[in-house]
Amino acid sequence: MDQGAYHIPVLADQCIEGIGVSTRADGTFVDATFGGGGHSQLILNCLAPGGRLFGFDQDADSHANILDDKRFKLIPENFRHVRNFLRLEGVRSVDGLLGDLGVSSHQFDVGTRGFSIRFDAPLDMRMNQHVGPSAADLAADYSVEELTRIMRQYGELKRPDKVAYAIEAARRNKALTRTTDLIAATAHLAPRGKENQFHAQIFQAFRIEVNDELGALKTLLESTIDLMPEGGRLVIISYHSLEDRLVKHFMRSGNFEDNIQRNIKGQALCPFEPLQRKALVAGEKEQELNPRSRSARLRIATRTALSLEEIKSQAA
Numbered sequence: 001m002d003q004g005a006y007h008i009p010v011l012a013d014q015c016i017e018g019i020g021v022s023t024r025a026d027g028t029f030v031d032a033t034f035g036g037g038g039h040s041q042l043i044l045n046c047l048a049p050g051g052r053l054f055g056f057d058q059d060a061d062s063h064a065n066i067l068d069d070k071r072f073k074l075i076p077e078n079f080r081h082v083r084n085f086l087r088l089e090g091v092r093s094v095d096g097l098l099g100d101l102g103v104s105s106h107q108f109d110v111g112t113r114g115f116s117i118r119f120d121a122p123l124d125m126r127m128n129q130h131v132g133p134s135a136a137d138l139a140a141d142y143s144v145e146e147l148t149r150i151m152r153q154y155g156e157l158k159r160p161d162k163v164a165y166a167i168e169a170a171r172r173n174k175a176l177t178r179t180t181d182l183i184a185a186t187a188h189l190a191p192r193g194k195e196n197q198f199h200a201q202i203f204q205a206f207r208i209e210v211n212d213e214l215g216a217l218k219t220l221l222e223s224t225i226d227l228m229p230e231g232g233r234l235v236i237i238s239y240h241s242l243e244d245r246l247v248k249h250f251m252r253s254g255n256f257e258d259n260i261q262r263n264i265k266g267q268a269l270c271p272f273e274p275l276q277r278k279a280l281v282a283g284e285k286e287q288e289l290n291p292r293s294r295s296a297r298l299r300i301a302t303r304t305a306l307s308l309e310e311i312k313s314q315a316a
Helices: 012-019 038-046 060-065 079-088 105-109 135-141 144-153 160-173 179-189 195-211 213-227 241-253 284-289 291-295 308-314
Strands: 028-031 052-056 072-075 096-100 233-238 272-274 297-303
Touching: 012 038, 012 096, 012 233, 012 297, 028 038, 038 052, 038 096, 052 079, 079 213, 096 213, 135 160, 135 195, 144 160, 144 195, 160 179, 179 195, 195 213, 213 233, 213 241, 233 241, 241 272, 241 297, 284 291
Parallel strands: 028 052, 028 096, 052 072, 096 233
Antiparallel strands: 233 297, 272 297
């Protein structure tokens, strides 16, 4: 499969510089979201013969892009399990980890997966189509309260309850099994001129819930504390505020509440140190060439010398 057509790597130069592969060319690195292999190939281009790269991706479509390089191994699993599967490979420490979150261009452009509002497709939205309930299952089984919750938390809609009641009303007459069914059920609520944005928010809410995207991200981030030695690099690209807020807080404080622990001298006790105060964004040229990059936010942090045990013991 053509990797360029599958997914153009976003903020590629900044990611490769950020992960620090040029200074640790014989180290061990992880591409937690392999996808089309674009970022992985760029990492391999900088790796020495003794270096290693592990890619993770639960989406079977991405496995057709496996790279023919003895330094590379693709692990077909959700990145939330990165620590356990690396241990099975005899790896307990990595020098850098890259995560390009969200849905790939390929997943949006292939209408059969149900990720896009542009296509009439099965209402699935699972990254791994062999695991867990689909979006259609949620649309059929979730109560109004549960639907309201995901529309508020993950869709960030102003009136999530109205969307929930509209879905409940529609499913009484017909099972919502296709993307067009979901759109039709909620079309009367869409603000004029913002119909696509409104439906995209509803789809986002279902997709995040179906795949437990935020839970998986939290587990991945927490696992890097034990995985990385001092100086290790954590590089994450986010595409919406829910993800970016978790990443920003974790890199700044080591937790998702952004509660910075301090010692008796007032010094911050954190497992990571952000390299920039603000997220990096794509330039105008990249945004023009790759529309997906327009919403991308890149954050990079370096592992400090502090362990969680030291943070807890030294906290005032």
